[in-house]
Amino acid sequence: MALAQTANLAATVADSQGHPLADAVVVATPVDGHYHLDEHPQQAIVDQIDKEFVPPVVAVAAGTPVTFPNHDNVRHHVYSFSPAKRFELPLYQGVPAKPIVFDTPGVVVLGCNIHDWMVGYVYVSESPYFSKTGKDGKARLTNLPPGAYVVRVWHPQLAGTEEATRKSIEVTRGRGAEVTWTLDVKPEVRVRRAPMPERGTRY
């Protein structure tokens, strides 16, 4: 479909206090079910820098290969137990020889077996129309064919279900569409990285 016949969707995501929510993934699915995933999607990257996954959230279309380069000077052991993709990259430095292909839609939680506090997310979208919010809580989905869509949003700290965020919108040629969410979010909980003193005793 020619780009001139497409439109954009502007999404804004905030928490219940009105603060912009970064790293929220917005997905638009055509109601008529007509869409095609790219047969050769661009490779995505989840880096490891200072013993953290960078970026902490990556959104990809189903079938996308993702590489996990390790830019730390220590080895990492990346794994996932998530039903959408179970895998393990045993201890390595540098760039693994083969990317991991994420072919099942869903949320894949990443961990490192050496550094327990490391957590990252790969959001695998069944639709080619998705985007991730920036620090301003805004995301822009581009090149949507005009028509009816169901849109939804996911965030690592989302208190409810992703399904509960579903909204129906109409994307029209030239005008596009706008959608806004105010989400209840849970406090971020991950294994503590900060040090704690080991308390000794004197006898």
Next chain:
Amino acid sequence: MACVLGMLAGIAPVSAEALIDAAVNWTYDDNLTRASSHSDIRADNAFSASGALRWFHALTEYDSATLGGFAGGQAYARYHGLDVAWIGADVAYRHKEGLGYTAPWLLIAATAAYHRYDDELRTGARYGARAELGKRFDERFDAHVAAFYDWRFAPHGESLVPGIPGDVFDLKGGGVEIGAAYAATEQLAISGRFASRRGDVVSTTSQGYAIFQASNAIAADPTFGDELYAYRLRGTTNVFSLLASWAISDHASLSVGYSEERTSVAQGLDYRSHIASVTFQYQH
């Protein structure tokens, strides 16, 4: 441990992760003398600073070892005989039984250090060994059980009584510990610990028949004045500890701790001590 050192030697340097640890601490102890009689109890507070440089090696997907050195010093406000500087080394081997942060772990650790006090009576080497089994149940909560043993060699102290040695700070003992930590929020973590140790303890008190009978070493303890003597006793110490730690960043924390030590010894010479502390710790 020799096995661990052997594995360490076979690891390429690039796989080692340097860990820097620095801490400053304030401690108040309401019974430094570990005495049972009120008239013998001395309290004081101290500042300490310490640092450590360690190398963490991921040996396999499930095994890691840490090897390093540490040093520090502590100065008391009143009882300068307790002022101490130390230097030491430690090694730890950790095995995770599986993948993920909820996998149980086994930790075996050993430490060796030399402590030089202003008062030579306490100066000497210390060694410790520890085996720990632990498990993280979710992102917030973990718990462990451990067994430990400690040796302290301080061959000083003149014999005051013929046939009774004066090396009161030559000590050894061992025990068990259970502990747990809970991350109440992203910043605040609370931990609790109970340890029970059976072994040598030192109580500094005025002369008395009961403590003389219960002791197996006696020495003058000039740190606390001419009227008090240090007695080595055999006892059981139960330690209850609580710690609240506020994460300032991923690398720094400020912690407030409290512990109560209850020691039971023969002849009814039981004593208690309460210790409060504030620690700023930086790790990178």
